[in-house]
Amino acid sequence: MTxxxxxxxxxxxxxxxGVGDRVRLWWDAQARPTQWLIGVPFIVFIAFLPVLRIPVxxxxxxxxxxxxxQFGMIALVAIGLNVVVGQxxxxxxxxVGFYAIGAYTVALLTxxxxxxxxxxxxxxxxxxxxxxxxxxxxxTAISGLILGSPTLRLRGDYLAIVTLGFGEIVRLLADNLTxxxxxxxxxxxxxxxxxxxxxxxxxxxxxxxxxxPPWNSGLWWxxxxxVLIVIVLLVVGNLERSRVGRAWVAIxxxxxxxxxxxxxxxxxxxxxxVIGAGIGGLSGALYAGQVQFxxxxxxxxxxxxxxxxxxxxxxxxxxxxxxxxxxxxxxxxNFFLGRTDLFGISIDGNTIASYKYLFFGLALIILMIFxxxxxxxxxxxxxxxxxxxxxxxxxxxxxxxxxxTPVPADGTVDGRGPAATKDGGER
Amino acid sequence: MSTLLLxxxxxxxxxxxxxxxxxxxxxxxxxxxxxxxxxxxxxxxDGLTYGAIYALIAxxxxxxxxxxRLINFAHSEIFMLGMFGQYAVLWGLGFTPQGxxxxxxxxxxxxxxxxxxxxxxxxxxxxAVGLERxxxxxxxxxxxxxxxxxxxxxGASFVLQEFVxxxxxxxxxxxFGGTTAQQPIRLVQxxxxxxxxxxxxxNVDIVIVxxxxxxxxxxxxxxxxxxxxxxxxxxxxDPVTATLMGVSRERVIMQTFLLGxxxxxxxxxxxxxxxxxxxxxxxxxxxGIKAFAAAVLGGIGNLRGALLGGLLLGVMELxxxxxxxxxxxxxxxxxxxxxxxxFRPTGILGESLGRARA
Numbered sequence: 001m002t003x004x005x006x007x008x009x010x011x012x013x014x015x016x017x018g019v020g021d022r023v024r025l026w027w028d029a030q031a032r033p034t035q036w037l038i039g040v041p042f043i044v045f046i047a048f049l050p051v052l053r054i055p056v057x058x059x060x061x062x063x064x065x066x067x068x069x070q071f072g073m074i075a076l077v078a079i080g081l082n083v084v085v086g087q088x089x090x091x092x093x094x095x096v097g098f099y100a101i102g103a104y105t106v107a108l109l110t111x112x113x114x115x116x117x118x119x120x121x122x123x124x125x126x127x128x129x130x131x132x133x134x135x136x137x138x139x140t141a142i143s144g145l146i147l148g149s150p151t152l153r154l155r156g157d158y159l160a161i162v163t164l165g166f167g168e169i170v171r172l173l174a175d176n177l178t179x180x181x182x183x184x185x186x187x188x189x190x191x192x193x194x195x196x197x198x199x200x201x202x203x204x205x206x207x208x209x210x211x212x213p214p215w216n217s218g219l220w221w222x223x224x225x226x227v228l229i230v231i232v233l234l235v236v237g238n239l240e241r242s243r244v245g246r247a248w249v250a251i252x253x254x255x256x257x258x259x260x261x262x263x264x265x266x267x268x269x270x271x272x273x274v275i276g277a278g279i280g281g282l283s284g285a286l287y288a289g290q291v292q293f294x295x296x297x298x299x300x301x302x303x304x305x306x307x308x309x310x311x312x313x314x315x316x317x318x319x320x321x322x323x324x325x326x327x328x329x330x331x332x333x334n335f336f337l338g339r340t341d342l343f344g345i346s347i348d349g350n351t352i353a354s355y356k357y358l359f360f361g362l363a364l365i366i367l368m369i370f371x372x373x374x375x376x377x378x379x380x381x382x383x384x385x386x387x388x389x390x391x392x393x394x395x396x397x398x399x400x401x402x403x404x405t406p407v408p409a410d411g412t413v414d415g416r417g418p419a420a421t422k423d424g425g426e427r
Numbered sequence: 428m429s430t431l432l433l434x435x436x437x438x439x440x441x442x443x444x445x446x447x448x449x450x451x452x453x454x455x456x457x458x459x460x461x462x463x464x465x466x467x468x469x470x471x472x473d474g475l476t477y478g479a480i481y482a483l484i485a486x487x488x489x490x491x492x493x494x495x496r497l498i499n500f501a502h503s504e505i506f507m508l509g510m511f512g513q514y515a516v517l518w519g520l521g522f523t524p525q526g527x528x529x530x531x532x533x534x535x536x537x538x539x540x541x542x543x544x545x546x547x548x549x550x551x552x553x554x555a556v557g558l559e560r561x562x563x564x565x566x567x568x569x570x571x572x573x574x575x576x577x578x579x580x581x582g583a584s585f586v587l588q589e590f591v592x593x594x595x596x597x598x599x600x601x602x603f604g605g606t607t608a609q610q611p612i613r614l615v616q617x618x619x620x621x622x623x624x625x626x627x628x629x630n631v632d633i634v635i636v637x638x639x640x641x642x643x644x645x646x647x648x649x650x651x652x653x654x655x656x657x658x659x660x661x662x663x664x665d666p667v668t669a670t671l672m673g674v675s676r677e678r679v680i681m682q683t684f685l686l687g688x689x690x691x692x693x694x695x696x697x698x699x700x701x702x703x704x705x706x707x708x709x710x711x712x713x714x715g716i717k718a719f720a721a722a723v724l725g726g727i728g729n730l731r732g733a734l735l736g737g738l739l740l741g742v743m744e745l746x747x748x749x750x751x752x753x754x755x756x757x758x759x760x761x762x763x764x765x766x767x768x769x770f771r772p773t774g775i776l777g778e779s780l781g782r783a784r785a
Contacts, residue, residue, distance in 0.1 A: 091574050093581075150769050156573055157498045161719065162768045165761040168716070172761070176754045301712075305581050312578055355593055361585025368579040369565045 020376075025397065028390035047226050051214045059331075061338025061349070063211070065218030067331060069290060072225025073283050075326040078310040079232055079319060080279025085308065086317035086378065087240065088272035089252030090152070091160040093304050094167025097147075098140050098277040100299035102284020104174060104181065105136040107294040110191035113182050119191060128191035133285045140281025141274045148273035152266060155255070167304050175296040186295030190288045193224075208292050221290045228286065232279055233319060239275070240319075248272055252317075302357070309360050313367065315374030324376055329360065463749040468626035470745040476632045476701060478741020479639030483694035484718035485725070485733035486646060487555075487687030493663040493728035493778075494683045496573065497563070500580035503715020504587035505555045505688050509695030510706045511591060511603055512550025513543040517612045518602070524610030536614050540696065548692035555688025556681055558583055564677075584712075591708040604708060611703030635697045642693055643734045646686065650730055659683055663728070713757060717744075720764035726774030735775060 027035070049057070050065040058064045077099060084092045108114045110128045119128050151162045174181045181187065194204045201210050206224075210217040239245050247268040250258035259265045288294050306329060314325020333356040339349030367374065463470070484506055491499045520539060522529065529536075562583050566576055595604030603609070615634075619627040650656035661669035662679045670676050698714070699706060717740065725736025740763060747759030767774065 089574075091577060151765075154768060154772060157496075157577060158768055158772055160574075160577055161498065161723075162765050164716070165720075165765045165768075169758055169761050169765070172755075172758045176752075176758070305585065308578070308581070355589065357585045358589035358593065361582040361589060364582025365562050365579050365586065368571070368575050368582070369562075369569075372571060372575050 084276035094163035098280030102281030144277025317378030321376030474742030478738035482737025507711030509551035509692035513547030516546030551692030
């Protein structure tokens, strides 16, 4: 079989391979203001993609803004799941349960169909969604604590199955507790931010009624999710570089060794679970606000697998990688949806799009055999004093090669494209 | 909309019951003990029937787990393929889906069912071995960590489901597979043979339980009393030593997958007898998780545990259904799974495929 694809993660003392590693090294060596200077324009460019309407890139069957909004949501989910799966090494197959809890928290507190609706009491519709987001995060984090504290004694496969059971139980509860959640009918008219109300948009720009592209609700929700992603990335990135992050790496690599070295493994696994759950709740709240309608069928186990697919495909443990993974799994099916020709070749886009689970399943099997680390693999890196060290390392590499010009500064030399620097001063 | 109607019907059904429901959680969850006691024996009979099917599927999980320490997540899809396999065999024998039940005497019916069962076993067994070859063996050669296997299994599960969902109808001119369940081919009319304690025991129940017990007995003998079985147990106990003693690990793994697949195929035929409308691409998933729960309940890696766990789970699930209402049946199964894993992850009988005497 091929050997080139199976290169192990580069370790200190090992020469840097490939363009990807060069870009990484270059990026890690930049000062933080420089990273922001490159990152912010790039993020702004991504944010305005749905407006620019680039010919082939723009989706045909679904509105591009809505696709990007969905991508933002799944990216947030993937970042949260990555904390649990990629950073702490705990396989969670029931992550959709947290997503559901977040969405249902918002829906239960703001939908007129719910018995616990607060919007007809003291909570004004104008800021109901915003009020519910932190509540959703808190409740989901608590549910993570409740699920995690007994189950995290289990390891590996067993943990995966217990979480799978949890995810199904959450969905079945939502389906069966008809008097509270509306059962299969779901909860309608969930609150959303009432901003930009005008004669043109009587319910504000975030309303699902605002559907005329390109400045539709999808685009606005995409922008909200970008802001949330940047905030979450900053939080998770700081955690990763802290004692907590180092403990997660230790647990992921060898739990027994970590325990013996004095890492309180249970405590830090629980932290990973709770933080991951909180981020899942946040994206659930985003979902509830965006769709303004919550039904149990959106939270079945297949979605859990889909989220996991984003993380594994992108690269477990790499925050940028999982965002790329989320983009691939959301964008690709929508790219083909409704498309009848591609560069002059006529294709049946709808059929290709409906095969998405078949392709993702195949992709998982093939990836696990040939590239288990994913598209953008995580690399071991120095977590403390890293910038100075990376600068020194880069000087050494450049000096060793006798080069005077650094790797091109636009960061796009990588064959994998601009995504390699997308994370906005985060690494 | 179908879910809406279903839930409405269930709610009205609860309201119509003459019992004295003890309301939990502000009337949200029904809790009705009288329903359990009044139909205790009929629930037990039904539960044992389902449990026998769970047990046969659970053996597949348990064998693979015992030998490889791997949860073969795609086993539920192996079972699903078995349902289609036996259906296709019946189709090939000239039966077509029609409203009526075929009547052609006991001997011929049993013969046809046996042929269908063998067809299901062949399809499931072949699929299981193929899955092992294509997906798991390359990973074993690379010495991949166990989570990698689990992710591969999830991928395989997707692929097999979607294959039946989209590709199979194209290959067979729309006769098999697709979005809707297959029209049932019914060879057996479910009739009550005898009753006791208010429970009606039907011919289908008897056939399923006896067939499952017989198969479970055969597998138990096969694993515990033949040379092949000794190989399986040796590899389960200590793969390295077993290899040194001349046991071919790869062949044992193949036999294990084959055995698990064959039993899933048999279970598929029996399940189709009980639920003729259940032949659909997504029909294996929940059943597979329940069978896995059964395997864990009895002690994963333990053959007799799988049988015990399957029967227990089937019965408990139906008792739970009687207590809380039909829509809570799956919840009961999942809660049992979670509780067993939390409080006794080794199951009732413990994990012991390798530990049994040679």
